[in-house]
Amino acid sequence: MDESDKKMLRRAGKRITSQRMLVLEAIREGGGHLDADEIYRRAKLQAPRLSLSTVYRTINTLKEAGMIEELHLGEEHHHYELRDAKVHHHFVCQNCGRVVEFEWPFSEQLLRDLGEKYDFELTEIHLDLVGYCAECRRKKTNRNA
Amino acid sequence: MDESDKKMLRRAGKRITSQRMLVLEAIREGGGHLDADEIYRRAKLQAPRLSLSTVYRTINTLKEAGMIEELHLGEEHHHYELRDAKVHHHFVCQNCGRVVEFEWPFSEQLLRDLGEKYDFELTEIHLDLVGYCAECRRKKTNRNA
DNA sequence: ATTTCTGCAAAAGGTTTGCAAAGCG
DNA sequence: CGCTTTGCAAACCTTTTGCAGAAAT
Numbered sequence: 001m002d003e004s005d006k007k008m009l010r011r012a013g014k015r016i017t018s019q020r021m022l023v024l025e026a027i028r029e030g031g032g033h034l035d036a037d038e039i040y041r042r043a044k045l046q047a048p049r050l051s052l053s054t055v056y057r058t059i060n061t062l063k064e065a066g067m068i069e070e071l072h073l074g075e076e077h078h079h080y081e082l083r084d085a086k087v088h089h090h091f092v093c094q095n096c097g098r099v100v101e102f103e104w105p106f107s108e109q110l111l112r113d114l115g116e117k118y119d120f121e122l123t124e125i126h127l128d129l130v131g132y133c134a135e136c137r138r139k140k141t142n143r144n145a
Numbered sequence: 146m147d148e149s150d151k152k153m154l155r156r157a158g159k160r161i162t163s164q165r166m167l168v169l170e171a172i173r174e175g176g177g178h179l180d181a182d183e184i185y186r187r188a189k190l191q192a193p194r195l196s197l198s199t200v201y202r203t204i205n206t207l208k209e210a211g212m213i214e215e216l217h218l219g220e221e222h223h224h225y226e227l228r229d230a231k232v233h234h235h236f237v238c239q240n241c242g243r244v245v246e247f248e249w250p251f252s253e254q255l256l257r258d259l260g261e262k263y264d265f266e267l268t269e270i271h272l273d274l275v276g277y278c279a280e281c282r283r284k285k286t287n288r289n290a
Numbered sequence: 291a292t293t294t295c296t297g298c299a300a301a302a303g304g305t306t307t308g309c310a311a312a313g314c315g
Numbered sequence: 316c317g318c319t320t321t322g323c324a325a326a327c328c329t330t331t332t333g334c335a336g337a338a339a340t
Binding site for chain 2: 293297298304
Binding site: 160161162163180181182197198201202221222223 | 338
């Protein structure tokens with residue numbers, strides 16, 4: 001956790017604690033869409049007494065501070081990722097659950113227009129594509145053959 | 146529930162039951178994004194002995210038959226809506242939770258290209274916009290003033 | 291008649307909360 | 316030091332499951 005992270009927490013009126021640094025590090029290192037339990041397991045390696053409820057509370061804190069984003073990828077639990085990472089979207093395989101990230105040049109102008117037309121102020125865009133990944137498609141084909 | 150609904154269930158190898166008809170009717174009448182409990186409460190009006198687990202099992206059945214779609218709008222529970230309705234997306238107000246549906250002419254060509262580029266077969270597109278609705282934005286502005 | 295489906299109650303996730311002790315500013 | 320945050324255990328809420336009886340084909 002570097003200075004800019006700490007600054008964001010302070011700006012949100014939150015204290016800097018070792019647990020918060022660990023959780024953020026775990027999410028940063030995790031490389032996208034980790035769930036609470038994965039974050040917990042990773043962070044616990046550095047601090048065995050860390051509790052799962054602290055992880056949940058920290059996730060909320062980081063969300064409030066605008067540092068991470070919550071994903072709803074269709075599974076029963078939530079996933080989290082850093083907010084400053086490059087804007088990207090998610091493809092989820094409905095067969096094996098694999099998540100692939102992809103970029104798509106969303107037109108800023110288009111979004112502004114949409115927001116204006118429907119009269120709301122946008123803060124997040126979630127584009128999720130659902131379908132079959134290459135591997136599962138291959139299996140499906142074989143099955144039908 | 147009309148003949149075409151029954152046909153879809155039969156095609157999926159499912160039986161026609163009064164509970165399934167009721168649940169589908171509740172979703173159809175509900176006008177988009179109902180959660181399991183709302184569906185339960187609505188359907189229960191017609192059949193007081195209906196159980197919540199039957200609603201959940203029916204939701205799964207209808208999903209398998211391709212008749213309804215599951216939404217992940219950021220709340221802790223899922224929402225469901227008819228699959229045959231016009232393609233649309235959702236705006237969710239992060240303050241009050243209100244959901245507004247909107248249409249957006251997704252380029253079919255673009256989607257095909259995306260699927261090809263990343264090598265997956267698309268079946269669903271979920272575009273969810275998060276932000277502040279007109280009303281909440283007004284309140285926010287007043288608060289800051 | 292056979293097989294699927296339902297209702298009930300209990301279990302199983304994931305997430306939140308109350309409280310006393312510990313830690314940050 | 317005062318107030319926030321943590322760890323633990325228990326509670327909570329949504330969703331799933333086992334089983335015996337009921338309904339559909």
